[in-house]
Amino acid sequence: MRRITAVFETARAExxxxxxxxVCAGDPNLEATEDIVVAxxxxxxxxxxxxxxxxxxxxxxxxIQAAGQRAxxxxxxxxxxxxxxxxxxxxxxxxxVIMTCYNPILQFGQEAFAExxxxxxxxxxxxxxxxxEESDEWVAHCxxxxxxxxxxxxxxxxxxxxxxxxxxxxxxxxxxxxxGTTGERDDLPxxxxxxxxxxxxxxxxxxxxxxxxxxxEQVRAVCRVADGAxxxxxxxxxxxxxxxxxxxxxxxxxxxxxxxxGTKTE
Amino acid sequence: MAIATKGRFGPYGGQYVPEVLxxxxxxxEEAYEAARGDPDFQKELDYYLREYAGRPSGLYLAEAxxxxxxxxxxxxxxxxxxxxxxxxxxxxxQGLLARRMGKRRFIAETGAxxxxxxxxxxxxxxxxxxxxxxxxxxxxxxQLNCFRMQLLGTQVVPVTSGSRTLKDAINEAxxxxxxNVEDTFYCFGSVCGPHPYPTIVRDFQTVIGIETREQCLExxxxxxxxxxxxxxGGSNAIGIFYPFIExxxxxxxxxxxxxxxxxxxxxxxxxxxxxFGILHGAGEYLLQDEDGQVREAHSVAAGLDYPGVGPEHxxxxxxxxxxYEPITDQEAIDAFCELARLEGIIPALESAHxxxxxxxxxxxxxxxxxxxxxxxxxxxxxxxxxxxxxETQGVAK
Numbered sequence: 001m002r003r004i005t006a007v008f009e010t011a012r013a014e015x016x017x018x019x020x021x022x023v024c025a026g027d028p029n030l031e032a033t034e035d036i037v038v039a040x041x042x043x044x045x046x047x048x049x050x051x052x053x054x055x056x057x058x059x060x061x062x063x064i065q066a067a068g069q070r071a072x073x074x075x076x077x078x079x080x081x082x083x084x085x086x087x088x089x090x091x092x093x094x095x096x097v098i099m100t101c102y103n104p105i106l107q108f109g110q111e112a113f114a115e116x117x118x119x120x121x122x123x124x125x126x127x128x129x130x131x132x133e134e135s136d137e138w139v140a141h142c143x144x145x146x147x148x149x150x151x152x153x154x155x156x157x158x159x160x161x162x163x164x165x166x167x168x169x170x171x172x173x174x175x176x177x178x179x180g181t182t183g184e185r186d187d188l189p190x191x192x193x194x195x196x197x198x199x200x201x202x203x204x205x206x207x208x209x210x211x212x213x214x215x216x217e218q219v220r221a222v223c224r225v226a227d228g229a230x231x232x233x234x235x236x237x238x239x240x241x242x243x244x245x246x247x248x249x250x251x252x253x254x255x256x257x258x259x260x261x262g263t264k265t266e
Numbered sequence: 267m268a269i270a271t272k273g274r275f276g277p278y279g280g281q282y283v284p285e286v287l288x289x290x291x292x293x294x295e296e297a298y299e300a301a302r303g304d305p306d307f308q309k310e311l312d313y314y315l316r317e318y319a320g321r322p323s324g325l326y327l328a329e330a331x332x333x334x335x336x337x338x339x340x341x342x343x344x345x346x347x348x349x350x351x352x353x354x355x356x357x358x359x360q361g362l363l364a365r366r367m368g369k370r371r372f373i374a375e376t377g378a379x380x381x382x383x384x385x386x387x388x389x390x391x392x393x394x395x396x397x398x399x400x401x402x403x404x405x406x407x408x409q410l411n412c413f414r415m416q417l418l419g420t421q422v423v424p425v426t427s428g429s430r431t432l433k434d435a436i437n438e439a440x441x442x443x444x445x446n447v448e449d450t451f452y453c454f455g456s457v458c459g460p461h462p463y464p465t466i467v468r469d470f471q472t473v474i475g476i477e478t479r480e481q482c483l484e485x486x487x488x489x490x491x492x493x494x495x496x497x498x499g500g501s502n503a504i505g506i507f508y509p510f511i512e513x514x515x516x517x518x519x520x521x522x523x524x525x526x527x528x529x530x531x532x533x534x535x536x537x538x539x540x541x542f543g544i545l546h547g548a549g550e551y552l553l554q555d556e557d558g559q560v561r562e563a564h565s566v567a568a569g570l571d572y573p574g575v576g577p578e579h580x581x582x583x584x585x586x587x588x589x590y591e592p593i594t595d596q597e598a599i600d601a602f603c604e605l606a607r608l609e610g611i612i613p614a615l616e617s618a619h620x621x622x623x624x625x626x627x628x629x630x631x632x633x634x635x636x637x638x639x640x641x642x643x644x645x646x647x648x649x650x651x652x653x654x655x656x657e658t659q660g661v662a663k
Binding site: 101 | 280286290433546
């Protein structure tokens with residue numbers, strides 16, 4: 001958790017936003033994932049979200065769904081993803097956020113999952129289909145071992161529910177830019193600055209914005225209103241486009257380096 | 267934090283969904299609560315159920331089947347509803363609710379196509395844009411229903427993700443709903459999914475049990491001793507069970523699809539052989555591996571081919587109020603043929619599981635028993651498939 005806090009403090013001191021990169025663990029395989037994350041961190045990713053592939057990911061658009069299916073096809077397991085996190089931690093200090101659906105945590109055992117995650121050097125966990133109202137038990141397991149939590153606030157979230165999310169958030173609040181799963185646009189959806197302002201009324205925690213962000217220009221626009229930007233599908237697509245596995249690491253480096261230029265807002 | 271108990275059946279149910287969906291689920295819940303308490307809404311629903319769907323459906327004393335089983339066996343004739351199954355009860359209810367909420371797009375998932383056809387029918391009736399998600403594999407198996415939906419003016423969207431069957435069609439419908447929350451109503455087909463769907467769909471299907479109760483009292487002067495229904499997601503079963511839950515002398519029995527046999531692992535029987543987890547926003551019994559990845563289900567009846575089951579059934583099982591028994595593909599096919607010959611009624615393969623369960627337990631039954639089987643749908647859609655299966659088995663026609 002302290003790694004996450006430190007990253008936001010440093011970025012703020014440097015007058016820039018935080019770049020969060022999403023990677024689907026196991027696509028094309030877990031060995032490659034390890035190298036991808038290290039390369040992303042070296043190229044300027046401030047935080048890396050490591051996605052656990054799932055059979056029925058209702059929150060994901062087609063790009064991440066396909067990556068998850070490839071990862072499952074090569075036999076990616078939950079324990080394998082946590083082991084990969086541990087190996088990444090031996091190689092670099094980038095804050096790691098596990099992103100997963102709730103069912104894999106339930107089957108692993110909530111307490112066991114939280115404990116393994118901490119042992120592996122994971123800083124926070126984002127559970128994409130666990131709204132605040134259903135999360136008390138999980139949050140308690142995280143709080144008991146200083147494992148960070150991330151909750152989402154969407155443009156459709158009713159104002160009275162925003163505190164439900166912020167009160168349970170210890171790492172950072174994830175503001176969803178627009179309804180749905182995918183969609184790339186040049187401009188920011190209207191109302192985004194207001195959404196961030198509404199969230200900030202309830203919390204001191206950093207706020208990042210995600211969904212549909214794929215270019216340095218969009219990263220810059222987002223970093224002007226929030227503390228950071230999340231790039232997911234676009235990163236996953238760059239990885240999937242490399243026909244030669246050896247080309248993945250350099251491609252990730254180039255893409256992340258390019259995106260990182262957008263974090264400088266001053 | 268009282269919200270966490272909302273939509274719970276014991277530990278089952280709940281709302282395990284992405285944040286984007288929470289607002290629409292709340293909106294749906296409020297709209298439904300308002301409609302439920304509005305006599306005009308009920309009056310309107312009753313009108314369409316009666317004049318359009320053809321309710322009440324008969325409670326038919328199946329004499330030949332009764333002789334075979336050794337006690338009175340009644341068939342609740344949901345197969346005689348408009349569109350050929352119980353699904354229309356729910357779709358009319360949700361269609362009226364969508365209209366009340368001012369939604370233009372009426373979307374749904376379908377497996378066998380029965381819920382898709384009922385959705386398309388209601389979309390046409392109430393002049394909404396019907397969109398039905400259907401797995402590519404199911405489109406191949408159910409060409410006829412696919413064409414029926416198109417005739418009714420609904421767009422059938424093939425689903426190519428995952429296992430290309432019902433569960434993936436639900437995933438796609440949910441994603442559509444998340445993306446188009448403003449103008450879209452998701453007409454969910456069974457008593458599964460996040461709260462408030464298990465409650466809404468149950469309430470709209472409860473008409474089956476309410477009628478059954480009245481009809482049985484009228485014909486027999488007492489309640490049935492056993493009620494049997496097939497269980498996929500579980501909407502026809504909960505519809506007939508629900509009004510009898512307090513009558514503990516009435517035994518409630520669900521027939522789950524055992525596919526090639528529970529021991530083969532190729533089945534669709536989460537209540538008999540599944541474990542607790544989350545599927546499509548609800549905590550329930552489901553088929554999954556040790557990592558929580560959802561396993562593909564198998565049943566000859568596409569409408570039962572689902573790896574999860576409604577949360578209320580999970581609770582009825584745990585409390586012992588209902589019991590759930592496995593019926594294999596073969597047992598269902600045999601019952602399908604037997605009912606056709608005995609009664610001149612070709613049941614849906616789904617409903618044939620309930621017939622098979624009654625034939626299977628005839629040794630437990632005495633002459634004073636009264637059994638009601640929910641004949642949830644008719645079998646026209648299945649005759650091609652059954653013909654193909656019987657041919658491969660070398661059974662003379």
